Amino acid sequence: MNLLARLKAARGGAQKLGAQAEQDLVAWQALPRAQQSRSHFETRYVVLNTEASGLDLERDRLLAVAALGVDGGLIRPADAYYARLEPAPAETLVGLLGVAGKNPIVVFNASFNRNMLERALQEQLGLTTDFLWIDLYFLLPSLFPEKLERPSRLGDWMAAFGIETFQRHHALGDAWAVAQLLLAAQSRALSLAVATPRALAEHEQAYRHKLKI
Amino acid sequence: MSNEAAKLLVGASTDFLRNFSPFDRMEAEALAFLAERAVLGFFPRGADILTPEMGVPAHFHIVQRGKIQARQTGSTTVTEYASLTLGPGECFPIGAISARRPSTNAYVAVEDSFCFQITADDFLHLMQISPVFHLFCTQYIASLLTQSRQQLQTTFAQRAAEQQTMTTALGKLIQKEPVFVTPDTPTRQALERMSELHLGCMVVVDAQKRPVGVLTQSDLLPRVILAGFDLARPVGELMTANPHQLPLSASAYDAALEMATHGVRHLLVVDVEGELKGVVSERDLFSLQRISLRQIRAGIDNAADIEALQRASRDIRQLALNLIAQGIGAEQLTQFISALNDALTRRIIVLAREQHDLLGIDFGWFAFGSEGRHEQTLSTDQDNGIIFRVAEGQSVDGARKRLLAFAQTVNEGLAACGFPLCKGNIMASNPELCLTFEEWKSRFGNWIREPDPQALLNASIFFDFRILFGNERFENQLRTWLNKTVKGNSTFLRMMAVNALKVMPPLGRIRDFVLEDDGTIDLKKSGARLFVDVARILALRTGVDSSSTVQRLRQASVKIGTSSEEVDAITDGFNFIQLLRLRSQHLETEHDTPDDNRINPESLNELDRRILKEAFRQARKLQLRLKLDYQL
Numbered sequence: 001m002n003l004l005a006r007l008k009a010a011r012g013g014a015q016k017l018g019a020q021a022e023q024d025l026v027a028w029q030a031l032p033r034a035q036q037s038r039s040h041f042e043t044r045y046v047v048l049n050t051e052a053s054g055l056d057l058e059r060d061r062l063l064a065v066a067a068l069g070v071d072g073g074l075i076r077p078a079d080a081y082y083a084r085l086e087p088a089p090a091e092t093l094v095g096l097l098g099v100a101g102k103n104p105i106v107v108f109n110a111s112f113n114r115n116m117l118e119r120a121l122q123e124q125l126g127l128t129t130d131f132l133w134i135d136l137y138f139l140l141p142s143l144f145p146e147k148l149e150r151p152s153r154l155g156d157w158m159a160a161f162g163i164e165t166f167q168r169h170h171a172l173g174d175a176w177a178v179a180q181l182l183l184a185a186q187s188r189a190l191s192l193a194v195a196t197p198r199a200l201a202e203h204e205q206a207y208r209h210k211l212k213i
Numbered sequence: 214m215s216n217e218a219a220k221l222l223v224g225a226s227t228d229f230l231r232n233f234s235p236f237d238r239m240e241a242e243a244l245a246f247l248a249e250r251a252v253l254g255f256f257p258r259g260a261d262i263l264t265p266e267m268g269v270p271a272h273f274h275i276v277q278r279g280k281i282q283a284r285q286t287g288s289t290t291v292t293e294y295a296s297l298t299l300g301p302g303e304c305f306p307i308g309a310i311s312a313r314r315p316s317t318n319a320y321v322a323v324e325d326s327f328c329f330q331i332t333a334d335d336f337l338h339l340m341q342i343s344p345v346f347h348l349f350c351t352q353y354i355a356s357l358l359t360q361s362r363q364q365l366q367t368t369f370a371q372r373a374a375e376q377q378t379m380t381t382a383l384g385k386l387i388q389k390e391p392v393f394v395t396p397d398t399p400t401r402q403a404l405e406r407m408s409e410l411h412l413g414c415m416v417v418v419d420a421q422k423r424p425v426g427v428l429t430q431s432d433l434l435p436r437v438i439l440a441g442f443d444l445a446r447p448v449g450e451l452m453t454a455n456p457h458q459l460p461l462s463a464s465a466y467d468a469a470l471e472m473a474t475h476g477v478r479h480l481l482v483v484d485v486e487g488e489l490k491g492v493v494s495e496r497d498l499f500s501l502q503r504i505s506l507r508q509i510r511a512g513i514d515n516a517a518d519i520e521a522l523q524r525a526s527r528d529i530r531q532l533a534l535n536l537i538a539q540g541i542g543a544e545q546l547t548q549f550i551s552a553l554n555d556a557l558t559r560r561i562i563v564l565a566r567e568q569h570d571l572l573g574i575d576f577g578w579f580a581f582g583s584e585g586r587h588e589q590t591l592s593t594d595q596d597n598g599i600i601f602r603v604a605e606g607q608s609v610d611g612a613r614k615r616l617l618a619f620a621q622t623v624n625e626g627l628a629a630c631g632f633p634l635c636k637g638n639i640m641a642s643n644p645e646l647c648l649t650f651e652e653w654k655s656r657f658g659n660w661i662r663e664p665d666p667q668a669l670l671n672a673s674i675f676f677d678f679r680i681l682f683g684n685e686r687f688e689n690q691l692r693t694w695l696n697k698t699v700k701g702n703s704t705f706l707r708m709m710a711v712n713a714l715k716v717m718p719p720l721g722r723i724r725d726f727v728l729e730d731d732g733t734i735d736l737k738k739s740g741a742r743l744f745v746d747v748a749r750i751l752a753l754r755t756g757v758d759s760s761s762t763v764q765r766l767r768q769a770s771v772k773i774g775t776s777s778e779e780v781d782a783i784t785d786g787f788n789f790i791q792l793l794r795l796r797s798q799h800l801e802t803e804h805d806t807p808d809d810n811r812i813n814p815e816s817l818n819e820l821d822r823r824i825l826k827e828a829f830r831q832a833r834k835l836q837l838r839l840k841l842d843y844q845l
Contacts, residue, residue: 066218067218068218068222073254073255074252074253074254074330075252075253075254076252077219077222077223077226077248077249077251077252078216078219078249080216080218080219080221080222081216081218082217082218082221083217161325162278163278165225166221166224166225166228172218172221172222173221176222176225180253180255180327183253183254183255183327184255184257184325186255187255187256187257187260188257191257
């Protein structure tokens with residue numbers, strides 16, 4: 001059984017994909033996992049963000065997704081993705097995976113965004129992913145305690161850094177703000193010798209452990 | 214952009230950029246080009262974004278948020294320009310990236326900052342596709358010139374301030390020991406002393422030498438003569454009590470104000486104990502006022518002898534100093550100096566003519582070289598000659614003899630007034646340079662027909678002629694003849710071009726400047742002359758009558774189709790070099806070292822060095838044009 005067939009089987013009742021999307025998904029599957037012990041400067045992080053019908057993981061539905069690459073410490077407008085799930089949710093998610101690759105993923109508030117995304121990937125594509133997730137919700141207060149001591153809302157962090165975005169509560173609009181926060185976080189982390197995606201994730205874990213979250 | 218997300222982000226960047234100049238005026242297509250390519254980066258507080266050590270800048274930055282400080286680097290940093298803070302919408306570097314050379318500033322984030330950046334190639338492409346952006350960058354580079362001029366002003370304003378007499382403390386102004394009497398002194402005795410010492414004002418003091426009154430000349434008529442005052446009575450009865458006094462620390466300006474307020478002509482200056490230290494008169498203050506152009510002119514025109522003209526000559530230098538302090542540009546400054554030197558020379562000629570019999574000789578006094586071009590700096594030696602015509606039946610040699618004797622007097626007078634005798638003997642008292650109209654034509658004609666090195670050198674001096682005194686028609690006639698003759702002789706112009714290209718601008722491939730053995734650059738030989746030589750050729754070729762370099766370039770460019778922006782850039786470069794020459798001469802003469810045109814680029818501040826380099830680039834551009842024209 002070839003890879004494609006295996007995928008189809010795994011996805012079970014998942015929605016049928018167009019030929020191009022099928023191909024893209026296979027290509028994504030075949031990608032090696034990105035290195036996690038290279039410096040920030042040599043790493044492409046991908047900021048993921050979602051728009052949902054509400055904040056209740058059980059009841060609310062994913063409406064739109066956005067991805068924004070932060071490659072070598074720079075945000076490139078061309079390296080971005082935004083799409084609503086309807087009318088073709090599976091293809092939208094394949095598109096998202098295409099931009100995300102298997103790079104370290106950065107979100108703000110993983111407990112919502114990560115769960116929303118992982119569930120949608122499972123439902124629509126039958127996929128279980130094992131991204132390296134980094135959550136700025138915890139990372140920022142651990143790196144910038146002088147600004148905000150405790151995990152805080154995105155709006156508070158934007159205010160603390162004077163960061164603005166073109167549209168709040170829009171998956172890409174917020175991702176743009178998160179990406180800028182990531183730039184600042186990378187720089188501060190580097191000065192603390194937290195120099196790689198792996199180290200960032202560990203730094204976040206240590207902080208959460210300290211807070212007992 | 215097909216990608217919706219990219220469209221959104223580019224739109225956001227576009228909206229941001231539109232808040233700032235020049236992006237608010239930028240062509241839509243160019244702005245889209247910029248926003249699509251702009252990537253966002255972050256620099257924590259204290260981070261070096263760009264330093265000279267980083268070499269040719271790879272990126273052009275636009276501050277999105279935060280503060281970036283541009284600091285001049287190097288040992289010759291000048292405080293006024295030491296740093297400049299850039300905020301959102303401002304961009305850097307412009308000069309370095311345009312010229313593809315390392316930045317002379319260090320750009321450091323003084324706050325956590327976000328910057329958009331595009332690559333150097335995209336920057337250059339943007340300059341090409343956007344006239345607005347091109348203009349912005351050009352004006353920015355041009356503004357460096359303005360800044361440099363302002364900085365020059367600061368240097369000189371300080372010096373002028375030291376001489377700025379109206380702020381001088383009265384203590385420094387008093388030169389004579391005060392003369393005084395006590396109140397019980399008989400009036401006759403007091404008046405006798407006033408008369409004897411030519412005093413306008415006698416001070417009356419008490420036993421502690423504190424002023425109690427004054428007696429001025431203007432008091433005498435009403436109070437003594439008309440009142441029939443008994444001169445045997447003590448002066449204390451006659452004096453004006455409670456005289457106006459000022460402390461030693463008060464300024465000349467305070468004194469002028471006090472005099473104006475109270476309508477008095479004398480003020481007493483006292484120390485902290487109230488003891489008389491001196492008297493300041495209205496006249497003392499007047500003589501301190503700055504010398505004005507008009508005063509110098511009047512001084513020259515009324516001068517009766519060489520001594521008076523020597524004073525005027527010193528005043529011209531002083532005025533030049535003041536004018537630089539006021540921020541006047543090189544072109545106007547040299548014109549002022551030239552105008553005053555012309556007036557001075559004319560007066561010397563007029564005075565000399567009174568001593569010599571020149572009856573029946575129609576002549577003109579030639580100024581050559583820099584004087585002929587109206588480009589005299591403060592250390593110009595004499596370059597002059599005479600052109601003349603004799604009446605029918607008169608002897609040419611007889612006239613020449615009389616003119617030579619007259620010229621000798623003028624040359625000596627000029628030397629006495631600070632124009633050194635010409636080492637090469639390019640002076641009217643040289644029989645070779647005191648020629649009739651026909652003789653000059655034949656002399657010039659020979660050089661044009663046989664342009665050997667000496668002839669070309671001569672042409673470079675003598676073709677920049679103008680009549681400074683006498684019959685000015687000689688100038689037009691000779692110029693018209695010269696332009697016509699040269700036009701018909703392309704070999705001569707070609708040889709002039711070869712000659713003009715012998716000296717290259719001292720721009721280095723590795724280092725900024727190519728220096729002479731003593732570590733300096735000769736601003737005349739390898740700077741100003743490059744412009745002057747090309748301008749002369751262009752003027753001869755296009756039949757421009759002016760002898761000034763800037764005018765020649767401007768007028769010729771109209772004929773050969775150089776854009777006015779290009780010409781402005783060239784003349785700016787020339788003027789900057791002239792300004793540097795004037796400045797270094799001025800500073801040097803103040804220190805009593807011999808004038809010359811050498812500067813050590815290390816002694817310039819970063820900004821001036823950059824502009825000097827740009828000026829040399831303009832010279833190179835001008836030379837390149839000549840090279841192409843004559844296929845050299």
